[in-house]
Amino acid sequence: MSIYFDNNASTAVAQEVLEEMLPFFRESFGNPSSMHSFSRNAGAALDCARKRVAQLLNSDAENIVFTSSGTEANNLALFGIAASHTGGRARFAESTSDNGHIITSSTEHGSVLNTCRELEKCGFKVTYLPVGIDGLLDPKELQNAICDNTFLVSIMVANNETGTVQKIKELANIAHSHNLIFHTDAVQAIGKMKVDVEELGVDLLSLSAHKIYAPKGVGALYIRKGIKIKPILFGGSHENHLRAGTENVPGIVALGKACEMITNNLQGDIDAMQTLKEYMIEKIEQSCPDALFNGSMIESLPNTLNVSFSELDSTSLVSLLDEQGVAVGTGAACKSATPGASHVLTAMQLEKKRRFAAIRLSLSKYNTLKEIDTFIEKITEILK
Ligand SMILES: Cc1ncc(COP(=O)(O)O)c(C=O)c1O
Numbered sequence: 001m002s003i004y005f006d007n008n009a010s011t012a013v014a015q016e017v018l019e020e021m022l023p024f025f026r027e028s029f030g031n032p033s034s035m036h037s038f039s040r041n042a043g044a045a046l047d048c049a050r051k052r053v054a055q056l057l058n059s060d061a062e063n064i065v066f067t068s069s070g071t072e073a074n075n076l077a078l079f080g081i082a083a084s085h086t087g088g089r090a091r092f093a094e095s096t097s098d099n100g101h102i103i104t105s106s107t108e109h110g111s112v113l114n115t116c117r118e119l120e121k122c123g124f125k126v127t128y129l130p131v132g133i134d135g136l137l138d139p140k141e142l143q144n145a146i147c148d149n150t151f152l153v154s155i156m157v158a159n160n161e162t163g164t165v166q167k168i169k170e171l172a173n174i175a176h177s178h179n180l181i182f183h184t185d186a187v188q189a190i191g192k193m194k195v196d197v198e199e200l201g202v203d204l205l206s207l208s209a210h211k212i213y214a215p216k217g218v219g220a221l222y223i224r225k226g227i228k229i230k231p232i233l234f235g236g237s238h239e240n241h242l243r244a245g246t247e248n249v250p251g252i253v254a255l256g257k258a259c260e261m262i263t264n265n266l267q268g269d270i271d272a273m274q275t276l277k278e279y280m281i282e283k284i285e286q287s288c289p290d291a292l293f294n295g296s297m298i299e300s301l302p303n304t305l306n307v308s309f310s311e312l313d314s315t316s317l318v319s320l321l322d323e324q325g326v327a328v329g330t331g332a333a334c335k336s337a338t339p340g341a342s343h344v345l346t347a348m349q350l351e352k353k354r355r356f357a358a359i360r361l362s363l364s365k366y367n368t369l370k371e372i373d374t375f376i377e378k379i380t381e382i383l384k
Pocket residue numbers: 008009068069070071072074109111156158159160185187188208209210217218219333
């Protein structure tokens with residue numbers, strides 16, 4: 001029997017999503033930019049997917065740009081806005097000149113943090129805001145960090161390692177009161193909470209298909225009408241001149257279907273995950289009284305738990321659980337080669353032992369209470 005509790009790393013493709021995308025491999029496989037019926041079908045499917053993504057976010061289809069991943073959406077948002085800010089230069093020579101100031105947080109995903117580090121090499125100043133022990137960013141920190149030449153703020157909705165959810169509406173309001181552009185990485189939030197670009201008041205928002213029961217290699221960036229942004233890839237005029245490269249039609253169709261499924265049953269999905277999470281917390285508290293939960297337990301995704309069970313380091317625990325047929329994460333999937341080095345738990349100033357012991361349990365709407373019982377049996381045996 002195998003149990004999968006690593007859904008923040010990636011999800012299985014839903015049956016309905018798979019069925020929707022299959023015809024676009026061998027039947028309607030045309031290039032959406034060509035002029036015959038094969039491509040018309042593909043083009044119509046892109047339009048439909050764009051509408052479905054837009055509907056989920058409460059935006060218009062014309063504001064959605066498809067990308068190859070959440071990572072590319074974040075790169076396009078940050079480099080694209082930076083290029084526009086400096087008068088249209090999309091690539092910047094290594095430079096020490098003062099191109100402007102960007103604010104982000106110290107617990108962002110690598111696709112934002114490392115993009116910001118690249119921008120620093122290109123003459124931009126970046127402030128990485130601290131977070132509290134619960135992983136939450138105090139809006140006053142943002143207020144205090146804004147300078148005369150700040151032009152962009154990027155703060156994630158929900159953290160991939162801890163599930164902690166930031167006060168995006170308040171943060172975006174602060175940014176707008178200083179005429180700054182506000183981007184948010186919503187990759188982990190989509191499908192786990194309501195994400196409405198109007199309610200949140202964000203200007204740009206990134207998402208990724210493989211976290212919401214669609215395949216890997218597809219993402220999207222929402223760009224509010226009127227926001228000036230430059231492309232970071234050059235070639236054809238795809239995606240309204242913002243993202244050159246023939247679109248991944250089957251993947252985009254899948255993303256569209258996944259978004260439609262969320263639109264139709266978001267609250268049901270949230271309730272299912274929240275029930276599982278509460279059961280998991282109760283069982284952990286009963287069976288492993290020394291366990292420590294990391295991150296906010298209030299402002300938190302309904303599917304994510306970050307737990308330090310004992311002093312056993314997380315890589316050993318993950319391997320032992322894997323031998324027992326249970327897949328869990330150590331934090332960011334791309335970081336599993338460097339255990340204990342979680343920049344998120346470090347930024348939260350958790351003590352070293354607790355950081356090194358932390359594992360991430362991220363549930364899907366398809367997990368069951370029985371799987372949680374089995375996990376508890378296995379982990380209590382291992383800890384003994
Ligand atoms: C918060 C967050 N942002 C961005 C990404 C990157 O998305 P992708 O895997 O589609 O590049 C991830 C993936 O783990 C993530 O968790």
